[in-house]
Amino acid sequence: MRSRPEHLSDESVRACLARSGIDAAVLEHAPVGFGDHHWHVTDAGGRRWFATVADLTRKPHCGPDRDSALAGLRAAMGVAVRLRQAGLEFVVAPVGEPVAELDDRYALSVFPHVAGVPGHFGQELSEADGALVQELLARLHATPVDAPAIPIAPPPPDADGPWGDGPYAERARLLLRQHEEVVRRRRAEFAELAAVVRRLPVVLTHGEPHPGNLIRATTGFRLVDWDTAGLAVPERDLALLPGDLSRYRELTGRTPSPEALRLHRLRWPLVDLAEFTDLFRAPHDDDPETALAWTSFQDTLAALATG
Template sequence: MEERPAGIQDSDVRDALRAWGIDPVTLEYAPVGFGDYHWTATDTRDGRWFVTVADLTHKSWYGDGTEAAFRGLRDAMDTAVALRDAERSGRPDFVVAPVRTAEGESVRELGAGHAVSVFPLMPGTAGHFGETLTPHDRGLVLDLLAELHRTAPPASARVLPPEFATRPQLDRALGELDNPWDGFGPYAEPARHLLADHAAALRHRLDEFDRRAGELRAAGAPLVVTHGEPHPGNLLRAGERRLLLDWDTVGLAVPERDLWLVADGPDDLARYEESTGRKPDPSALALYRLRWALNDIAEFLTLLGTPHGPTPDAQQSWKALAQTVRSLAAEA
């Protein structure tokens, strides 16, 4: 995020790092990514760290309220740590997991409504969301996902149903289009007009989502450990190695939850099938592609339907909302 989190100062982050035994010599805010807040730190022994502060009010997929969000984030970080530890017994090294505190915690609460986790700052070249992977990169990532999907699930891994937690916000927004969205900020009314122009198409896509989700549940396909967001923005290139970052959406689901973000055509899907013996389901791929877009719309509407100013993050949310709604409606 370009904006810093409200109520969290550098001194708060510096104090929190003591739980990890880290005494920062340098601590700098890093305006990268979208959703969480990040700092880089160098300690007295030249150790380099990537510090993430999560806003628990924006982790609705874990459940209602900040306590449920913290428990869900803790389970996700514990799962990432378990996967990294399994790698040390001989599996390929691709999980960038948090380091534990002296008390064994993978994440700690930070003030009211936030949580902090600490990662080693890994050397390599980071990708960015929306980047097009080369065929070579896609192959490496598909092989990585095949390895992940064959890994025994840690006890902390949660089962993640296809339904998205932000569905009520989207349904509510579609039901409130006749009244002005005044008093929230400069992008609230444009968001309402955008939604009103494409309401019929969005309701049609929601019906499609419900149908495909019902079909997936009825099929009873086996679940595997999935990352949830293996897009280029969560990839780090280190020579021929590809590392996966940002494990807060890890959980048990069908492999298509990951594959739709990476596979580009039948050759990629065939590569995955050859590696795992499991043939990807086209309907499940379409389901998770649709789910991503609908969830994005709901999250952007939630942000723009609350008090905001003409900030870079609000502007980015508005642009992404407009692009996603129009794209989804055009496919209806």
């Protein structure tokens, strides 16, 4: 997130870091990403860390309310810890307490600093880099680690209840109404695909292995942001990759299902649509994050309209 979290001081973050044994000598808010808040940390011994603060009231993929989101986030971060312990060096897992409560709204995870070049969402992977990511995913999908199951069906956009009076509420409501038929058709298409995909075997997946969650280190890619980890068909990850997935087929002996790839390429905008709708129905301000969400909301509906 570009803006700092509401009512959360650096001292609160510093105190929580101390519970993981990190004496933060330097704490610098990092205006990056979308969804979570981040700090660059340097401890008293000069070692660098990266702290992430999650707003548990805005973590719907982890749980619909504060307590279930905390439980879901802890389950997902626990998966990352176990993967790292299993020898997957590309997994950037939290240290100390994987998810520590800061207060009744926020929770913190702290990670070792990864030296390298971070990617960004929307960046196009080269064919060679796509093959490297396929290699990581082949290893991930073959690792037997307990994890929560990811439901196939995305939540529907809840447009029937009352809307607030936030600056984007009425615009969002009208735009969603204009696309009612498009959304209905896409959800019907999704239901047909889901009937096929539910019969396929599941593996441990990351959920969002796009360039924005990749860091190019000197010894290869590192994969961050494991809060979406869980059991699903491999295509949940593969649907985000370019190319023909030949390297993945070579390593696993498995040909990705066209139906599962289509389902997960459709599921992403349907999930985004529901989350943006919830955002604009609730009280909100006109800030950089909300403005970005409004642009993404329009882009999501346009993508669903064009298929």
